[in-house]
Amino acid sequence: MVGPLVRPELRAWTARWSEALVAVAILLAGSWLALRGGWFFAALGAIAVVVGLSLLIGALRRMPFRRRIDAPGLVEVDEGAIRYFGASVLGGEIALRDLVEIRLLRLKGRGHWRLRSASGEALLVPVDAAGSDALADAFTALPDLDMGAVSAALAHVADQPDAVRTVWRRPG
Template sequence: MIRPELVARFKPWREVAAAVLTGLAGIWIFSLGGLLLQPLGGAILAFAILWGWGAWRRRRFAVEIAAPGLVEIEEGAIRYYGARALGGEVALRDLSQIRLIRLDGHAHWRLRTRNGEAVLIPVEAAGAAALADAFAALPGFDLGAAAAALAAKDAFRTVWQRPD
């Protein structure tokens, strides 16, 4: 019913659209008035604004899966199971640097630990979009800078470094 190219174009915006619709519902509930509905509508609107702001910043991380492998984030650890290349695991508390590197025209996150070990994770791997939430937990991490690095075509760019 809907053309596939149109669906592909609007797919990264679906979470933002859901937040906008939730905000509109909050405004509607607020407009009904009363001691119960106005605070409830205001709370829904505040939730929708925070959700929409986060979704707006995370939308660059959601790319079509085109690289082999799987990214899993569990209990403070980032695991990459590579199909062709080596995978690895890095604990968030051990990270010292995050870089975005382009190899053969494809972007990869290079996660380096304090011990000098590094893991390369393709941006286009399955589950890589969840890295935005994991990275946001790091001290001083700027999600906007990471989104700008994804949009840029630099060969490599340091996105975050531990402030030790």
Template structure:
């Protein structure tokens, strides 16, 4: 009954719709007045607003799942199963996060403390789970994370300019240096 494109769009923005509904219900409840409904409604409206900010960032982070491979996130370990390779990275061992453009595609470059790096396509199936994993990293700015995925130059090929075939983007996040105990 519903076209697949419309269903995909509705699915992408469902969290935002829920947050707006929660905020509106909170405002309606606050309008009822009284010592109970007023503060409860304002608290629900504030929670809906906070959830809306997070939901909008998640929706902007989510890409079409048309890329190769599958991403799994299990107990702070990111695993990528690709058609020609793959690997796993522990979030505890992660020291650097970058966005890499290679051959007209974009990849997350996850570098471990031992120097190994894992490339994960931003449009792989399950890559939307990475937002929560990356947001949990110490000192991560989720706004900078979403801004890194913004289309560059407005090109149609995943936001990449035509001249950028192999470019290593700026560091989005790096683990703060640990101080030595003396």
């Protein structure tokens, strides 16, 4: 049996950065096309550069959400609802329109999203559960959410043993 041709570290790195690498490739192709000469290629290249740049910004904002799967359970975002199917604890569902607060906390050495609804119900979702990277797209639909603050909170929750941060509250 022949082993894999790509080192596991390189495979893990490209898997983590794949979305950003594709965006950079589109950005570079657009730049190359814009420099080919003529107004048509310049306009077509400029469009590709704008698309590549917007994809790169989105990829970099979602990067902190892409983690190795270490927690049990599965996160699903579907039709405006966040669902967590827990393997060892109860899961649940909360609609994005009912969401009033998002906290990031550390319980038993593991980071969790605490999503609270208007009725007071709370849903704990591990940050490293399967499918939790889909939360980045779901959170961007919330009014006045600062993805920079969310990314910073994700970076700090791993450093502090008993970290609790409120990253978003519904305005009004």
